[in-house]
Amino acid sequence: MSIFRHFIDLIYPPRCSICEKFLWKNRAKRDQQELLFCEPCFHGFSEITSPLCPICGRPFVSEVDEDHLCENCLRKRPYYDAMRAPYLYEGGIMAAIHQFKYARKSHLANSLGFLLTSFAKKWLDKTDGTLMMPVPLHPRKLRERNFNQSLLLARYAAPLLGTELDFLSLKRIRYTQPQTGLKKDQRRKNVRKAFDLKNPDVVKGRDIILVDDVTTTGNTLNECARVLKKSGAKNVFCVALARTAVG
Ligand SMILES: [Zn+2]
Numbered sequence: 001m002s003i004f005r006h007f008i009d010l011i012y013p014p015r016c017s018i019c020e021k022f023l024w025k026n027r028a029k030r031d032q033q034e035l036l037f038c039e040p041c042f043h044g045f046s047e048i049t050s051p052l053c054p055i056c057g058r059p060f061v062s063e064v065d066e067d068h069l070c071e072n073c074l075r076k077r078p079y080y081d082a083m084r085a086p087y088l089y090e091g092g093i094m095a096a097i098h099q100f101k102y103a104r105k106s107h108l109a110n111s112l113g114f115l116l117t118s119f120a121k122k123w124l125d126k127t128d129g130t131l132m133m134p135v136p137l138h139p140r141k142l143r144e145r146n147f148n149q150s151l152l153l154a155r156y157a158a159p160l161l162g163t164e165l166d167f168l169s170l171k172r173i174r175y176t177q178p179q180t181g182l183k184k185d186q187r188r189k190n191v192r193k194a195f196d197l198k199n200p201d202v203v204k205g206r207d208i209i210l211v212d213d214v215t216t217t218g219n220t221l222n223e224c225a226r227v228l229k230k231s232g233a234k235n236v237f238c239v240a241l242a243r244t245a246v247g
């Protein structure tokens with residue numbers, strides 16, 4: 001730890017971003033990386049494990065089954081090649097993502113970015129040479145929130161994964177309602193034609209990693225993937241920090 005960091009920690013002792021207890025002794029640490037969570041809170045994150053759908057990553061309730069295609073993917077293949085998230089969107093990780101997004105605790109980007117990066121490293125065998133794109137916000141939303149949470153995660157992850165970061169080519173051209181609270185078919189319609197690719201040549205023949213903070217139905221990521229594939233992207237892999245169990 002640098003002297004400067006040590007000094008700052010003495011003046012503003014770091015607290016767990018979930019339970020707000022001081023992190024003197026119980027700070028969660030993984031692979032040398034100190035996280036802004038205490039060990040008990042971090043321990044409570046629900047990791048997603050098999051059996052799951054190999055395409056959309058939806059976890060199944062039964063613990064004995066092997067991975068198999070879910071009903072949705074059997075009926076209609078998504079445009080993306082695969083989507084995964086390390087955690088279920090509930091409990092501690094949900095609280096942390098809320099802090100990150102709505103309480104503007106953007107310093108959480110390091111802890112959350114680290115978790116996303118280590119997961120993506122394990123999941124995708126080869127990431128060098130790929131192009132990383134965060135799901136863009138509409139300019140109006142960006143003005144309201146001041147930052148794009150997915151871009152902060154991607155900015156942390158890209159150099160560690162050896163991917164090129166492009167956060168300008170994919171644009172959100174329609175201001176959409178939040179997906180939460182909408183019915184299944186409304187969600188699909190809501191994001192339909194919401195994105196546009198400014199310069200299609202940048203994705204031609206490339207493998208793309210799309211990054212989002214949370215995914216529910218996967219409709220937003222799928223709509224981005226549709227635009228990318230239409231422009232000639234080779235494979236599109238989606239990674240989010242957390243996902244809902246059903247979508
Ligand atoms: Zn805690």
Ligand SMILES: [Zn+2]
Binds near residue numbers: 056
């Ligand atoms: Zn599926």
